[in-house]
Amino acid sequence: MNPQLQQAFDQINRIVLGKPHQIRLCLACLLARGHLLIEDAPGVGKTTLAHALAATLGLDFHRIQFTSDLLPADILGAAIYDRASGQFSFHPGPIFAQVILADEINRASPKSQSALLEAMEEGQVTIEGVTRELPKPFFVIATQNPIEQAGVFPLPESQLDRFLMRIRLGYPDHSAERALLKGENRRDLLGQLQAMLQPDGFMAMQQAAQTIHASDALLDYLQSLIDTTRRDARFGSGLSPRAGLALLRAAQAWAYLAGRDFVQPEDVQAVLPAVVGHRLHPAAGVDSAEPDWAARLLLEVAIP
Amino acid sequence: MRRQYSVPELLWLLVPLALVVAPHAANLPIWLGLAWAAIAGWCLLRAARRLPLPPRWLRTVIVIVGLVAVFAQFGTLVGPRAGVALLVFLSAAKLLETEAPRDRTGLIFVGYFLLVAYFLEDQSLLSAAYMLLAMLGLTASLIASQMPEPKAVWPKLRPTLMLVLQALPLAVFLFLLFPRLSAPLWTMKQENLASTGLSDQMQPGDVSRLIQSNEIALRASFDTRDIEPGQLYWRGPVLWDFDGRSWRTVRRVPDGKVDGEGRGQPVTYRIILEPHRQHWLFLLGLPTALPALPADLRSDLLWLARAPVDQRLQYTVSAWLDYRHGLDLDAATRARALELPRGLNPRARALAASWADSGIGDAAVVQRALHHFRGEPFVYTLQPPALGVQAVDDFLFNTRRGFCEHYASAFVFLMRAAGIPARVITGYQGGEYNAVGNYWIVRQRDAHAWAEVWLAGEGWRRVDPTAAVSPTRVELGVDAALPAAERPAPLIDFDAGWLAPVRLGWDVVNYRWNLWVLGYNDVRQREFLSRLAPWLANLNAMLWLLGLGSGLFIFGLAGLYLLRQTRTRQDPISRQYTRFCRKLARLGLVREAHEGPADFARRTATARPDLADEIMRISQLYVGLRYGQASTEQTASLQALIRRFRPRKTAGTV
Numbered sequence: 001m002n003p004q005l006q007q008a009f010d011q012i013n014r015i016v017l018g019k020p021h022q023i024r025l026c027l028a029c030l031l032a033r034g035h036l037l038i039e040d041a042p043g044v045g046k047t048t049l050a051h052a053l054a055a056t057l058g059l060d061f062h063r064i065q066f067t068s069d070l071l072p073a074d075i076l077g078a079a080i081y082d083r084a085s086g087q088f089s090f091h092p093g094p095i096f097a098q099v100i101l102a103d104e105i106n107r108a109s110p111k112s113q114s115a116l117l118e119a120m121e122e123g124q125v126t127i128e129g130v131t132r133e134l135p136k137p138f139f140v141i142a143t144q145n146p147i148e149q150a151g152v153f154p155l156p157e158s159q160l161d162r163f164l165m166r167i168r169l170g171y172p173d174h175s176a177e178r179a180l181l182k183g184e185n186r187r188d189l190l191g192q193l194q195a196m197l198q199p200d201g202f203m204a205m206q207q208a209a210q211t212i213h214a215s216d217a218l219l220d221y222l223q224s225l226i227d228t229t230r231r232d233a234r235f236g237s238g239l240s241p242r243a244g245l246a247l248l249r250a251a252q253a254w255a256y257l258a259g260r261d262f263v264q265p266e267d268v269q270a271v272l273p274a275v276v277g278h279r280l281h282p283a284a285g286v287d288s289a290e291p292d293w294a295a296r297l298l299l300e301v302a303i304p
Numbered sequence: 305m306r307r308q309y310s311v312p313e314l315l316w317l318l319v320p321l322a323l324v325v326a327p328h329a330a331n332l333p334i335w336l337g338l339a340w341a342a343i344a345g346w347c348l349l350r351a352a353r354r355l356p357l358p359p360r361w362l363r364t365v366i367v368i369v370g371l372v373a374v375f376a377q378f379g380t381l382v383g384p385r386a387g388v389a390l391l392v393f394l395s396a397a398k399l400l401e402t403e404a405p406r407d408r409t410g411l412i413f414v415g416y417f418l419l420v421a422y423f424l425e426d427q428s429l430l431s432a433a434y435m436l437l438a439m440l441g442l443t444a445s446l447i448a449s450q451m452p453e454p455k456a457v458w459p460k461l462r463p464t465l466m467l468v469l470q471a472l473p474l475a476v477f478l479f480l481l482f483p484r485l486s487a488p489l490w491t492m493k494q495e496n497l498a499s500t501g502l503s504d505q506m507q508p509g510d511v512s513r514l515i516q517s518n519e520i521a522l523r524a525s526f527d528t529r530d531i532e533p534g535q536l537y538w539r540g541p542v543l544w545d546f547d548g549r550s551w552r553t554v555r556r557v558p559d560g561k562v563d564g565e566g567r568g569q570p571v572t573y574r575i576i577l578e579p580h581r582q583h584w585l586f587l588l589g590l591p592t593a594l595p596a597l598p599a600d601l602r603s604d605l606l607w608l609a610r611a612p613v614d615q616r617l618q619y620t621v622s623a624w625l626d627y628r629h630g631l632d633l634d635a636a637t638r639a640r641a642l643e644l645p646r647g648l649n650p651r652a653r654a655l656a657a658s659w660a661d662s663g664i665g666d667a668a669v670v671q672r673a674l675h676h677f678r679g680e681p682f683v684y685t686l687q688p689p690a691l692g693v694q695a696v697d698d699f700l701f702n703t704r705r706g707f708c709e710h711y712a713s714a715f716v717f718l719m720r721a722a723g724i725p726a727r728v729i730t731g732y733q734g735g736e737y738n739a740v741g742n743y744w745i746v747r748q749r750d751a752h753a754w755a756e757v758w759l760a761g762e763g764w765r766r767v768d769p770t771a772a773v774s775p776t777r778v779e780l781g782v783d784a785a786l787p788a789a790e791r792p793a794p795l796i797d798f799d800a801g802w803l804a805p806v807r808l809g810w811d812v813v814n815y816r817w818n819l820w821v822l823g824y825n826d827v828r829q830r831e832f833l834s835r836l837a838p839w840l841a842n843l844n845a846m847l848w849l850l851g852l853g854s855g856l857f858i859f860g861l862a863g864l865y866l867l868r869q870t871r872t873r874q875d876p877i878s879r880q881y882t883r884f885c886r887k888l889a890r891l892g893l894v895r896e897a898h899e900g901p902a903d904f905a906r907r908t909a910t911a912r913p914d915l916a917d918e919i920m921r922i923s924q925l926y927v928g929l930r931y932g933q934a935s936t937e938q939t940a941s942l943q944a945l946i947r948r949f950r951p952r953k954t955a956g957t958v
Binding site: 213214215217218233260261262263264265266269298299300301302303 | 451456459878897898899900901902903927928930931932933
């Protein structure tokens with residue numbers, strides 16, 4: 001791995017204990033210029049992870065706590081009359097930052113959710129007729145509680161598709177939990193974090209990740225994965241071409257993280273559950289309690 | 305694994321089963337069909353309302369009641385009818401508790417069995433087509449039982465059709481080559497099969513009843529087109545004994561062998577005889593060569609099968625249509641052919657005696673009698689008035705209205721009374737020529753009776769007194785001969801102009817079906833195969849080809865499938881890697897299809913630390929070549945590495 005990336009990885013790993021695979025996925029997601037959705041129960045360290053990522057990458061960081069009464073203007077900003085100058089001046093909202101932590105995104109009303117999601121897709125926002133560029137790089141790290149919890153507005157499928165990856169943290173294992181209980185308060189540790197990367201450097205890495213070689217043999221494998229989801233009656237609808245591209249980008253970033261200049265099937269396998277998990281839905285009438293569709297998909301598709 | 309089926313899932317099971325049971329229901333007692341429908345309906349209701357299973361004791365009671373009812377109906381539980389009834393009932397009973405997938409599959413297989421069992425009842429083309437449909441339904445049902453989504457129809461039908469299409473060539477191959485036995489392995493007694501046809505005796509009114517039936521008696525094709533309907537006297541039972549009212553055939557024929565001589569060129573014809581449950585096999589003319597059937601030709605040219613004809617029978621005969629036979633008449637036969645009941649019909653006797661006494665000779669007497677029928681006002685009618693005890697007298701001198709059996713009977717009576725040996729022949733006359741298929745269709749309505757008289761120096765000569773009264777009967781058939789008002793209702797619309805080609809075309813299809821599919825017996829098989837290749841027509845060659853061909857077919861399909869699977873592996877790099885994997889597989893380290901090469905290398909290297917270096921080098925090289933941008937020159941070194949990779953089985957820990 002690139003030494004700078006390795007340092008960043010180590011630092012985050014010290015804050016969020018026992019989750020190296022998820023941290024790698026987060027890094028790969030950001031390297032592939034994707035937005036990240038972290039989904040899990042409250043209190044497993046979603047916010048801490050997002051914080052640690054932003055701080056380590058040296059990016060400026062805003063956090064928006066989504067609530068049911070949050071309005072789009074609270075995210076984007078608004079023009080406010082300034083009595084001293086006698087003019088309206090624009091007060092940018094929290095969206096104008098390189099990393100946005102959209103905490104508990106599924107608690108906000110669909111209107112506010114879509115204000116954020118538009119910004120994610122376009123890289124710019126239009127407020128009162130004026131289009132304003134968002135800073136670069138621009139990441140949204142959204143967290144959400146699983147749908148089963150009360151008082152939430154689940155994100156529609158079209159908006160879920162905007163997130164490159166969805167990861168789940170899960171509970172820490174026994175030793176990580178013990179370290180957590182014995183160690184310092186995580187919030188205090190966050191304050192001590194140093195930026196390990198510069199924005200320019202990170203954008204260069206993003207460029208490099210995009211040029212990772214994907215051979216025909218690998219694309220064969222990728223396509224047979226996608227075809228399987230389209231032909232299989234268990235899935236309501238197969239993966240879209242956008243999902244296929246996302247899978248390739250994520251696998252390239254994963255290969256870049258591993259310091260390789262080409263993608264191999266294992267890279268695809270490593271990122272696939274995070275990339276397609278929120279994009280595949282069982283067909284009507286199929287028992288949706290089936291454990292992890294993505295893992296079964298991987299087992300069923302042979303590597304050509 | 306038990307779960308309740310939803311309505312669409314249940315329909316996938318019920319509809320094909322109902323398709324199979326429905327034709328059986330027509331032959332089974334009505335309560336059985338009703339019980340089946342009721343249980344099926346209840347199952348649907350249960351699925352819709354999510355009701356629980358009926359309690360076990362109730363199911364047991366239903367099964368026992370059903371078994372007892374079937375036994376009471378048939379008096380047995382074995383035999384084709386009772387067996388089918390039992391299966392139909394049990395299939396309904398099984399529906400009552402069908403929850404596990406195994407039950408469902410089992411039911412579908414019972415459905416296949418019922419499907420085949422229906423061919424014991426009916427083997428016509430239409431029912432075969434219907435059964436093909438039902439078979440598709442059952443197969444789709446079997447596929448549906450393995451598929452999650454019950455509502456999609458096409459995804460189930462498509463593989464079904466594919467399966468059937470793939471099986472079709474094999475089925476045709478097996479049909480053609482599987483050795484046919486000259487005698488069936490077992491015989492199926494057809495139960496209470498009602499059939500119309502000629503019987504071994506003839507009373508006034510018998511033939512006129514047959515005339516109402518459109519049922520096919522036989523089909524015949526000739527090797528020549530030069531056949532006149534007037535030549536077609538299909539000979540059936542020969543009736544010798546007269547008791548004043550009815551003519552009977554005799555069990556034991558007057559002795560003597562078949563003797564005769566033909567004139568002209570013999571013709572060859574093939575007859576497909578519909579089952580009539582009697583012994584005789586219809587013949588035309590004097591046979592020169594008879595096929596090797598279990599049947600005997602009697603001296604009166606009656607060809608008797610040793611067992612009643614219960615199945616459609618096919619035979620090819622060469623015969624002279626112009627012939628003489630029975631030139632020598634022995635005393636016993638002569639006596640029999642002259643016997644008349646005593647004291648009956650004095651006026652007819654007197655008339656015959658007056659002809660005989662005029663001393664004009666036998667042949668002239670025959671002409672005289674025919675002349676009598678022509679000259680007096682005789683009427684050919686289906687509705688003759690009732691005859692008294694002196695039936696022949698009554699007919700000849702009072703009513704003078706009758707059908708062919710009246711004329712034949714009266715004529716033979718007159719001849720015997722005049723001292724000329726004579727007998728009544730029943731059979732069919734004429735038939736309908738099907739120009740589409742170049743064969744004759746002979747129906748029950750072509751039933752006919754005529755006479756044969758024995759003349760010294762000439763033998764038995766056929767005389768048809770009906771032809772004297774109504775020549776059209778022989779030339780144009782029974783429809784034309786009868787007065788319009790008397791034509792049987794089914795016959796009137798029957799020949800309606802525009803439908804005739806359709807009807808004849810359909811009969812051709814049936815004829816070919818009977819000839820080539822149902823009638824494909826050992827003889828035809830040999831005939832067909834020897835036409836393909838002479839060396840094929842023996843049992844050994846057939847068996848060899850059968851085994852070889854089916855093996856080739858199955859392995860060919862499997863090979864095709866495998867080829868399609870592995871076509872993507874054709875480039876040299878992956879071929880090398882496959883070799884490498886095979887070598888590892890011999891050590892018990894099998895690569896899963898979904899396992900990436902790097903993962904596999906890690907796993908095998910952990911399992912066999914002694915080989916780790918080699919495995920890693922090969923794998924890295926392979927991954928670089930296949931997924932990376934390594935130059936293709938390294939392919940050679942990959943090949944070399946893999947060739948040198950010769951792991952020993954025992955080293956290390958596996």
